[in-house]
Amino acid sequence: MSVQNSPINTDSWKALQAYFTQVSKIPLRMHFSNDKDRFNQFSVRDEGLLFDYSKNHIDKNVIQLFKKLFEEVELNKSINALFNGEEINHTENRSVLHSALRNFSESPLHIDGKNVRPEIENVRQKLHDFSNQVRAGKWLGYTGKPIKQIVNIGIGGSDLGPKMVTEALKPYQSKNLAFYFVSNIDGCDLHETLKVLNREETLFIISSKSFSTTETMTNAQTARRWFLQAGEEQDIEKHFVAVSTNKNAVSNFGINPKNMFGFWNWVGGRYSVWSSIGLPIILSIGFPNFLNFLKGAHAADVHFKTCPIEKNIPMLLAAIGIWYRNFWNANTHAILPYSQYLRHLPAYLQQADMESNGKSVANNGENVDWKTGPIIWGETGTNGQHAFYQLIHQGTEIIPCDFIAVARFNHEFNNHNNQLFANCLAQSNALMHGKDIKVVEKDLLEQGKSLHEAKSLAPFKVFKGNKPSTTFLLDELSPYNLGKLLAIYEHKIFVQGVVWNINSFDQWGVELGKTLATSILNNIEKKSADSSLDSSTAGLLHAFYKWS
Ligand code: F6P
Helix, strand or coil, X not given: CCCCCCHHHCHHHHHHHHHHHHHCCCCHHHHHHHCCCHHHHXXXXXXXXXXXXXXXXXXXXXXXXXXXXHHHCCHHHHHHHHHCCCCCECCCCECCCHXXXXXXXXXXXXXXXXXXHHHHHHHHHHHHHHHHHHHCCCCECCCCCECCEEEEECCHHHCHHHHHHHHHCXXXXXXCCEEEEECCCCHHHHHHHHHCCXXXXXXXXXXXXXXXXXXXXXXXXXXXXXXXXXXXXXHHHHHEEEEECCHHHHHHHCCCHHHEEECCCCCCHHHHHHCHHHHHHHHHHCHHHHHHHHHHHHHHHHHHHHCCHHHCHHHHXXXXXXXXXXXXXXXXXXXXXXXXXXXXXXXXXHHHHHHHHCCCECCCCCECCCCCCCEEEECCCCHHHHCCXXXXXXXXCCCCEEEEEEEECCCCCHHHHHHHHHHHHHHHHHHHHCECHHHHHHHHHHCCCCHHHHHHHHHHHCECCCCCEEEEEEEECCHHHHHHHHHHHHHHHHHHHHHCCCCCCCCHHHHHHHHHHHHHHHHHHCCCCCCCCCHHHHHHHHHHHHHC
C-alpha cells in the first residue's frame, strides 16, 4: 500500500524519474564541454562562502523539476510552519525553533502562548556574564585559583556540536584555557582526561538536555567523586555547572540552579549548539565571537527563507542529495573537509543527518516505500585520500562527495595550505574526469612498458570518472562562516525530511538499545544470563564474566 502524500506519486517525481533515464548517461565532463559558463550557472556566492555544485549530474531541467517537486510537497508551507513555531515534531508535540536562538529580532515569538524572546535574552546575558568571569580569571576554584581547564561532559548533541565548533575555531581560543570533552561511558575517556587535570583549576560543564542520559550522568558522578577526593561538598558549585532543560534533576545532582544554563524543549539535541549547549564554545572564543557564529547561522536562515531555489544553497543541496539517493541509488554521502580544524565535522553532520532522516515510517505512520536518509560519513582531506578514496574512485558504489575547503588560514605555513587546496581540487577533478584506458596505455608505454605489459596493466589503472561532487569554499574559517555552513546543512536536512514526508525531529530509534542496556546490565551485575536471552547474548555474557 502506498503512503498518502507519498513523494513518489507526485507528477514531478515521475518526471524526475523519466528525466533520469534520459540524461543519466551524459558524462559529467560533457556538461562542461557543452557549456563554458557552467561554473557560473551552477555556483552561488554568498558573502564569504562559495557553493559550487557544477560537478554534479544536474542541469537546469533537473533544478526546475525539483522546484516543482518542492511546490508539490508544499515545502513553503513547511518552512513557514518551522519558523512560526508550529509543533512540526508531531510525535513529541514540540516546535522546532533552534533558529530563534540565532535571531536577534525584537518582535515577539510565541510558543504555547508565551513570548520566548525575553527568556532567550536572559539566558544569553547569563552566558555572557559567566563566560566573561571565567575568561577574565575571576571565577575562582576552591583554593582561590582561576579556572584553567574546562571539561564538557555530555554525549550526542550535548557533545558533538560544542566539541566540533571549539576545535574548528581554535585560532580564536583563549590562551588561558584548555578544553576537554568526555562523552563515552567507557571509563577510559574520563580516566585519561582526569589524569591531566588539576582539581583546583578545573570546571566541569555537565551538558544534558534531559539530565538523565546514562553516559553523562555516570561520567558526571564519577567526576564529582574525583573532585571530592580533595574538595568539599560546598566547593562543588565553584567547579560544576550544568546546561540542561531539567532544573530538578540538576539540583538533585547537587549543582546549584544558579549555575545552570537553561534551554527549552523546542531545541532538539542535535540542533542545540546555538543554545547554552554552546557554553564551551563561548568560554573558548568569547561571547562576541559566539554572537558572530549565531549571526552567520541567522544569515543562512534568511537566505533559506527568501532565495529562489536557483540560488538557495540548502534547497540545492537537498535536491542534489535526493537526486542521488532516490534516482541514482546512492547509499552513502561523504563529507570531506579540507581543514584539520573541521575534523569533527563529519561526526557532527552524521548525527544531524542520520538521527534526523534515518526513518522508515512516514508522517502518517505507514512504512515508506522510498529511500530516506543516506549514510553520512567522512574524514578530513588529505588523510582520507590515503585511506578510503580508493573506493570512491574505483569501487562499485556511487558516492556523492561534499568537499569543504578554506582559502585563508591563521597560520604561517602557506605552502601547506596551497598543497591542501591543490589536493582538494585534484580530487574533485579526478572524480569527475577520470582517466580512460587509452590514456592509461599511452602513459604506460611512455614509461617504457612493453605493449603487452601496458595492455594487461591498463584496466587496473583506469579511473572511470563521472563521479559527482559539490565544493564549499570559505574565505576563512570564521565563527560567522562556520555558523552559516552548519545552518545550511540543517536546512538541507529539513528540506529532505519534508520531501521524504518523515518527521526529522524525533529519534525513537535510539530508545530500544537504551532499555535493553539496562536489563542486560542487571544480568551483568548478578553475573547471570536470563533464560529469556538468546544464545549469542548469553554466550558473550559468559565469556565476559570469565575474562573480566
Ligand atoms: O540518545 C540520543 C539523544 O537523545 C540525542 O538526540 C541527544 O543529542 C543525546 O541523546 C544526548 O541527550 P541529552 O542531551 O538529553 O543528554
